[in-house]
Amino acid sequence: MAPARDRRTGFSRRRQYGVFVGYVLAVAGAAVGAALLVMSTFNPPAFSAARMGIAGVTTPVSSGLAWAVGGIAAIPEAIGQYFFVKQENIALRRERDQTRALLMRARVIAYDNRRLRSLLHVRDRIADPVVSARLVSSSASSGRRFALLNAGRWSGVGQGMAVRGPDGLVGRVIETGPNAARVMLLTDVDSIVPIRRTRDGLPAIAVGRGDGMIDVRSVNATNVRFKAGDLFVTSGVGGLYSPGIPVARVMQAGADSVMARTFAHPDTLDFAVVERSFMSVPPPRPIAAQPDARP
């Protein structure tokens, strides 16, 4: 490539100043970037309006693309189903017969449970769903794990609401736009969810690792043994997530901090349900009246 000698500007003052200003602006761009970075580090939601403004445009595009890709992918699946419908029918009939007894027992247990709970006067807070929507795209080129939901403030989605899929907890809403919301997935490194073990109610926290897995760490106890296959559900502590949503299964036995796989696989997810916060966020602390304030 030929040498680029645009710093030799000749005698034209206009051209000299133009080149000089160009380089000053280039360095100023880096300085502005550093300033923006400091601002967004100390106040992460500072630029959410701009981000969600762009997300409001890209989300319908992503939704359309997802619809098209899903439609094309469904064609071979439909053909396969057409050929195997008889075998599938037989298998489903067998499965129905097997589960009938189990279903009866579960009904009895559920009835007992309801009766005993009413005896104990347990007041359940039932998280009511706000909207069900699709996760359409994600921050797939970044180390952070965010996904975009194609429903926003117009559908009633608000900051801090829990998002769950059919299999378990997906994450929570951190920014909302008019028709899109940014969801922080469980696997994000800043995501911390209070959980408990289904077996004995052992409290723990689920912390994202950034590589698609989560770490399950025990709280307020040391030398806690985790077995492979231990199941964890949300405990409801903190009031953000309603209790009892499946979160993760431990992969390898260990003590105090073990790796676990989430139940919800966002990459195979089609629909997600947004739920209102289990307990509402407390109002901001009232500002004390200034002593010199005049009435």
Added chain:
Amino acid sequence: MSTRNSVDYKPFEPKVAGGRARAIPWLTVMAGSLITIVPIVATIPILPPFGFVMLLAWRLLARYALRPWAAAPLGLFDDLLSGQPLGSAVLLWSLAFVVIDMIEQRLVFRDFWQDWLIASGGIACCALGGRFLAVRVGTHVDTVLLAQIVITMMLFPLAARIVAMIERRRAQE
């Protein structure tokens, strides 16, 4: 319009790029940044930062296509889409432009392999910088990050082909 055969033909007259030709490099870099809108919900950082690759290709192969200050606004657009903390691409892309300028003062005659080498260095530095700006040190993203860096480096020839194709069309206009 002076054709090649007329008396008015000036072969060394600098071609002034029109508005559309000026906008095309910007648009291609922004289109590269828009790679994050593809409908997948990834659990690991697997998509390459294609906007940055396009930016490097324009900077290294067609030096005057983008202004020296173009990295900052393009980085801002990328930050709004990528999920990185806002300002990281503004900073890193601007620094990449400044560093490439300094390299260019010393290494004036370059071939494609040297361009690729410079681009690879830029990609690795910006990916690592972005990782430390976005995510704490102790997290487990480094293996995937290495894979992402290698994939991104391999994409530079593709970006170079795209830039060369557009440049050829632009020169004909």
